[in-house]
Amino acid sequence: MTQKPVNTTEPVPEWEKYGLVRFRSLSEVGLLLASLFFLASLMPSLSARLPFIQGVASGVITGVGYELGLGLVWLVRALQFVVPKENRKTLPKWVVLLAATVIVTYALLHADGWTNATRKVSGLPDLDGGLIFAIISTAAAVFAAVWVLARLFWMAVSRIDRQISRVVPPRVALVSGILAGGLLFWSLIEGTAVRFAIQAVDKAQEAADHFVDPDIPRPVQAVRTGSDKSLLEWDELGRQGRAFVASAPTKAEIEELTGAPAMDPIRVYVGRRSAETYQERADLALAELIRVGAFDRSVLVVASPTGTGWMDPNSHDPLDIMLGGDVATVGVQFSYLSSPLALVLHPELGLEQTEAVFDTIYKYWTNLPKDTRPKFYVFGLSQGAFNTQSTVRWLDMLSDPIQGALWVGSPFLSPVWKTVRDGRGAGSPTWRPRFGNGSLVQAIDQFHDFESGLADWGPIRMVFLQYASDPIVMFSYESAFKRPDWYKEDRAQDVSPDLLWVPVVTMLQTALDMTIAVQVQGFGHNYAPIDYMRAWHGLLEPETWTTQKSEDLADHLKARSAQ
Structure with missing residues (x-):
């Protein structure tokens, strides 16, 4: 009897099939969702932002949107919810790109007005035009950094999955790969970059704490x-x-x-x-x-x-x-x-x-x-x-x-x-x-x-x-998927009536607002x-x-x- 040849090809993880580790191409669905997240990131928030800060916020939120879009595609395909390729019709790539371009353009045209809507309730003067370039350049750089980090993460997960899938069922390998990759990245980030940054800040603050201001004399009473x-x-x-x-x-x-x-x-x-x-x-x-x-x-x-x-x-x-x-x-x-x-x-x-x-x-x-x-x-x-x-x-x-x-x-x-x-x-x-x-x-x-x-x-x-405009008080994790009560209620005078709830984006917006909530006395966290x-x-x-x-x-x- 002729023996069948042994297949020595390594199994290819599902996420590698569907683009989660690709560096050479972008997902159309990811770009479409990223453009919608970019639009939502520019809408009024609890704290007024300068162009650079807005660019950082938009870059992070847009990057999250892209990864969610990519993850959604992977999930649909992995669960076999898609129609066989030969029987389904897909939108041309240029249509998706055109839609994303229209959404981003619309967002940028309204960026000044949305920014000033938040500034208005805080009693701040309107910012002049010209925000677009600063926002775009900063957001693009931050988005690129998020995108590269995400690809590196999924590349690590894919390599781990390749090894694990040789000895365990695919679904077990899938979960194990994600957990192991997450643990690896967290260990690297928390153990190196974050810890180094925190130690540097701590030492700087400690040094400042030692400084004795000569303008504050020692009490004599x-x-x-x-x-x-x-x-x-x-x-x-x-x-x-x-x-x-x-x-x-x-x-x-x-x-x-x-x-x-x-x-x-x-x-x-x-x-x-x-x-x-x-x-x-x-x-x-x-x-x-x-x-x-x-x-x-x-x-x-x-x-x-x-x-x-x-x-x-x-x-x-x-x-x-x-x-x-x-x-x-x-x-x-x-x-x-x-x-x-x-x-x-x-x-x-x-x-x-x-x-x-x-x-x-x-x-x-x-x-x-x-x-x-x-x-x-x-x-x-x-x-x-x-x-x-x-x-x-x-x-x-x-x-x-x-x-x-x-x-x-x-x-x-x-x-x-x-x-x-x-x-x-x-x-x-x-x-x-x-x-x-x-x-x-x-x-x-x-x-x-x-x-x-x-x-x-x-x-x-x-x-x-x-x-009511204090994001440190009003933040909630549930706002990622559930509209908070303070969105449903009559707005306080220090919260813009134009503020809208957007799943995931609202939670990220409020979290980022916490870092800039002390700009104006009588509003936010000041x-x-x-x-x-x-x-x-x-x-x-x-x-x-x-x-x-x-x-x-x-x-x-x-x-x-x-x-």
Whole structure:
């Protein structure tokens, strides 16, 4: 009997058959979907973008669109949903290319108008024409980089699949190849490029933190943190800590503005270099608070700074002035990285430090006489809001609760914010939720104050300040395939009415907006001092504070912001 020859040809992976690894040609379907994604990327978004930033965003989104189109073709063919080649009619390639060209041209002709629609609601002047070249050149370069990286990824997957398919069934080889390729690329990226970049940024931020600005002299008053009598060294407070301590309004400044007797507000700050461990830094914070007499003040605020250790003066100055300086505020640095990097890469740093500081100070506070101890509030901006919401255990202190919290620009993952947003009452928008009867939680923005007609405040007060145009607050992964509620609701004044939901694109747009959300004060993730003042006033309701004083302080803060 004649033996059949053995087929020594290696199996060809499905994705290699259908072009996922091709460098010499482009997919017509991929180009068509990429052009639609390019069109959607130029439409109004939450944050105003300059041409270069818009080009980067459009390049990334267009690249994702192309890969989705290519993947869709592969999936349809791999699942054998296509008609046999000899029996099907296909559109000529030039028709698809013409359609893509028309879509891209239409998008570029409307780019100026769409860009200025976002700028209009942010109070920014229109950009002049001439954006097209900058957008096209940047987007093309970024798209090319995404395209090459995708081809390299699928080439690696294909090689792995070739080897695996010799010993396992094709479908198992398919899944194994994707998983192994993804793991390989992630290891290379995370282990080399990303890690190197993060280390470089971390070292640069640490070096900046060491820099002592000669324009910020060391305090001479004994009660100031960093002075000769302080438990903390001035140079170890870090750049942000020194700025926070030194920028506090003085007794004379407060008296001149309010026309009433005042005192110097207390500001305590512990830098990351002040001690080695979380608990040691928390203990230092408590010891310094005791030394300067913080527990003799009427209000104590335990604040969690942002990733770099920044304490926004716009958030604390209004409180110091409103209370006539009768307030002590403390913050402890936990990182040198910016909040997005610190939150994604090392969230445990902020969580563990915030927990140690709060628990240490709260334990001391509970042992003080209730009729003489200060009112206790927590404060958090951005990552600080996430940290405090994640670590303060409200149920554990119901027998002796603190007075409340102010959270500003809470990241979308913040647990208390998610509970309030998702459990809001019917008819209240996502960006200004009404929770329960209003006795525990209230939310405001730059256009709306505290709601009337709600129940009186209870023993604990929680206030959220956030803007509808803040992508850090409004982002959701579900927006990739589901229209978010804030697209369905009446738009806030700082969100363009021309904003449209597009699957996948909207999620990418909002994610990219998070990187540029601090450009304009009073919009996005840049919170205005006047709004901080309104939030603090509604939370504390100081007895001696009048409407006229609020107007005078608002004028003062507005004039200072304009300088």
